[in-house]
Amino acid sequence: MPRVADHEERRRQIADAVCALISESGLDAVTVARTAATAGMSVGLVQHYFRTKDEMLLHAFKEVSARIRARADGHIREGIEHQQPIARVLARALAEFIPLDEGRRTEFRVARAFAGRALDAPALAEVDVETARALREEIAQAVHNGKECGEVEPDLDPVPAAVRLAAVTEGLAMQVYRDAEGAAGSAGLVTDVLDAELAAVFTGECRQYANRS
Structure with a gap:
């Protein structure tokens, strides 16, 4: 049986990644690509949840x-x-x-x-x-x-x-x-x-x- 994605957990992971980028390098460091890398996800997966910065x-x-x-x-x-x-x-x-x-x-x-x-x-x-x-x-x-x-x-x-x-x-x-x-x-x-x-x-x-x- 395929595992059901925990959407709220993924959204929390993305939020944590955004927070980490802002804390380390400021707002300008936040991009979809960098957020995806920090969260350990693909760009496509991040864009599935959030389309923009x-x-x-x-x-x-x-x-x-x-x-x-x-x-x-x-x-x-x-x-x-x-x-x-x-x-x-x-x-x-x-x-x-x-x-x-x-x-x-x-x-x-x-x-x-x-x-x-x-x-x-x-x-x-x-x-x-x-x-x-x-x-x-x-x-x-x-x-x-x-x-x-x-x-x-x-x-x-x-x-x-x-x-x-x-x-x-x-x-x-x-x-x-x-x-x-x-x-x-x-x-x-x-x-x-x-x-x-x-x-x-x-x-x-x-x-x-x-x-x-």
């Missing part, structure tokens, strides 16, 4: 975004399970977007390459905008949840707070990427900055945990 880049960006989201969701699930304050959980989730190790640096390079390409490609720009918007909405929801449990003041508007926290996270990510070996690349400094920004929003204590020992 933009299609491959879009898929790689979505794969990277999904990986980051999965790690952030893991922190959220763990926080809920252990009944941790929202601010603490959000700090760990946002840190996943900051390139503090080699894996996250590769993800950041792919995201930056995608954003650069999106400047001249409306279809890619739409995805870039929606991805950023989704992050802000998730942060705003966390702030709203904080208002309900007492960690956030009742009159605080979640939207400006979410924009501020997203902007700080994006700015930190760029600072760390540019100066990984310097002061900006310190995980401790990143933690301090995130904690300070979150503390300005999450100023109270959740009523659910107030009486815990």
